[in-house]
Amino acid sequence: MKVKIERKNKELVGNKNFMINIQENISLVPYTTFRIGGLAKFFCEVKNQEELKEALDFAEKNKVVVFLLGKGSNILFSDDGFAGLVIKLIKGACQISGTNMKCGAGMSLAKVVILAMKTSLTGLEWAAGIPGTIGGAVRGNAGAYGSEMKNIVQAVKVFDIKEKQVRIYNSVECEFEYRCSLFKKNKNLIILSVTLELQKGETEQISQKIQTIVKKRKDTLPKERSAGSFFKNPITNNKKLIKQFEEEKKVKIRDDKIPAAWLIEEAGLRGKKIGGAQVDKKHSNFIVNTGQATAQDVIILASVIKQKVREKLSIQLREEIQYVGF
Ligand SMILES: Cc1cc2nc3c(=O)[nH]c(=O)nc-3n(C[C@H](O)[C@H](O)[C@H](O)COP(=O)(O)OP(=O)(O)OC[C@H]3O[C@@H](n4cnc5c(N)ncnc54)[C@H](O)[C@@H]3O)c2cc1C
Numbered sequence: 001m002k003v004k005i006e007r008k009n010k011e012l013v014g015n016k017n018f019m020i021n022i023q024e025n026i027s028l029v030p031y032t033t034f035r036i037g038g039l040a041k042f043f044c045e046v047k048n049q050e051e052l053k054e055a056l057d058f059a060e061k062n063k064v065v066v067f068l069l070g071k072g073s074n075i076l077f078s079d080d081g082f083a084g085l086v087i088k089l090i091k092g093a094c095q096i097s098g099t100n101m102k103c104g105a106g107m108s109l110a111k112v113v114i115l116a117m118k119t120s121l122t123g124l125e126w127a128a129g130i131p132g133t134i135g136g137a138v139r140g141n142a143g144a145y146g147s148e149m150k151n152i153v154q155a156v157k158v159f160d161i162k163e164k165q166v167r168i169y170n171s172v173e174c175e176f177e178y179r180c181s182l183f184k185k186n187k188n189l190i191i192l193s194v195t196l197e198l199q200k201g202e203t204e205q206i207s208q209k210i211q212t213i214v215k216k217r218k219d220t221l222p223k224e225r226s227a228g229s230f231f232k233n234p235i236t237n238n239k240k241l242i243k244q245f246e247e248e249k250k251v252k253i254r255d256d257k258i259p260a261a262w263l264i265e266e267a268g269l270r271g272k273k274i275g276g277a278q279v280d281k282k283h284s285n286f287i288v289n290t291g292q293a294t295a296q297d298v299i300i301l302a303s304v305i306k307q308k309v310r311e312k313l314s315i316q317l318r319e320e321i322q323y324v325g326f
Contacts, residue, residue: 020044020054028081031088032072033131035225036295038081038325047091047106049159049166049192056161059085066161067324068190070136071108074227078325079295089135092193096121099198100154105135105191109142112196117210122201123152125209129217130228135191139183140320141176145213146254150176154197162188178257179232179320222280224288230302231264231285231317233257241313260317261285267308274301299323 022044028037042064046052059066065084069075092104094112096119103112109130116124126147130137138156141149153176156169175182183189235256236242242253245262253259264270264284272279276293279301280286287298306317 020046020051020058022055022058022085026086028072028077028086031069031086032075032077032227033225034072034076034227034289034293034298036079036289036293036298037077038079038295040082040084040086042085043088044085045088045090047089048104052087052089052159052190052192055085055087070106070133071131073131074136074140074320075322075324076227076295076298078323080325082325089133092134099200100195101198102193102195103134104193105133105138107134108132109134109137113210116196116198117203117206120201120203120206121198122206122209123198124196125206125213128210128213134194138174138191138194139181140179141181141184143179145216148176150174152196152198153194155195156183156191157193157195158183158189158191160188161190166192178255220283222282222286222288224280224290226280226286226288227321229260229285229320230287231260231305232320233260234263234315234317236315238314241315258315259285263309263313263315263317264305267305267312269305269308272301272304274304277301279305295326299326 022042024042025039026043028040029035044055046055056066067082067084067086069086069088089106092106094101094103094107094115099121101112101116101121109127109132112134113124113128126145127142130142130144132142138149138153143149153171153174156174158167158169160167169182173182183191236258237256242258245258246252261284264279269279270284271281275297276290277297278288278290280288287301309315309317
């Protein structure tokens with residue numbers, strides 16, 4: 001076992017037994033789907049609980065804050081980067097037992113979807129095409145086309161940074177809500193693994209469903225760099241607005257939530273551009289990086305959207321994505 005801390009700063013407290021490679025001043029650009037961000041003061045990748053503990057130990061000894069990164073598909077790093085240790089959770093194995101799948105939190109959702117299909121397990125097809133890790137998806141209760149993680153999570157194993165202990169939560173204890181969970185509310189909880197409860201199905205049918213969903217996503221979502229839906233779909237009791245939406249779109253709203261994309265269009269902001277950040281023309285709740293966008297461009301555009309939607313429609317939009325390092 002060997003430490004590999006690429007030190008520029010001699011004051012750093014290392015430990016000869018560390019196995020992880022802690023790097024300094026690493027660009028965060030390639031680690032997010034937005035392809036935006038400054039430098040991480042420290043950066044490392046961890047693939048299991050032991051390595052995670054080493055990284056946390058390093059942060060504690062060197063008195064720096066930590067940020068846990070999955071695939072970076074739901075965040076915006078600041079142009080100034082992150083003045084602490086970014087710990088990227090990678091890989092992770094999956095054990096399948098009957099209709100249960102126990103997956104390491106760093107596994108990509110895409111891999112879990114394919115593995116479920118190959119094992120003839122149904123219930124996760126809706127997640128095809130969502131570009132995050134399974135840990136990130138559980139933390140944000142990711143969802144699409146009327147389904148969400150909440151419906152299939154049986155148990156979640158976490159490491160509590162504050163209490164320094166491992167705990168297991170059942171589905172009810174996870175306190176899942178619309179794009180939220182206990183793990184989003186309590187930043188001390190790092191998800192280590194997730195057990196999903198799926199159902200027996202037919203591989204061919206599952207494969208067909210996945211292909212249909214992937215095609216639908218290709219047709220309706222932008223190809224450009226983004227962090228997915230920027231704002232949550234707000235809950236409203238404005239009957240006039242709901243009626244207008246339902247008549248125009250010929251669909252009923254679900255759970256009193258009105259699509260943020262439609263509100264942004266109603267505010268006249270489809271295609272609105274600030275610097276390199278733009279409201280996507282295909283899906284108005286996506287802010288895309290057209291090439292050289294800075295985090296500042298994105299933040300200014302998001303503020304304009306919030307202000308205009310509030311002024312024109314009296315609705316307050318709230319971010320689904322997370323700002324880091326601001
Ligand atoms: C093109 C595109 C389409 C998308 N479509 C959808 C969609 O249909 N539905 C949807 O819900 N989302 C969608 N997203 C958003 C995103 O992919 C999901 O929210 C995804 O689950 C985030 O996972 P991640 O690993 O990328 O998390 P990251 O972006 O890396 O992190 C997000 C947050 O989760 C925390 N986190 C990550 N891993 C863990 C862990 N193991 N334990 C504790 N906290 C953790 C991070 O600290 C951070 O606070 C889309 C994004 C893109 C770019």
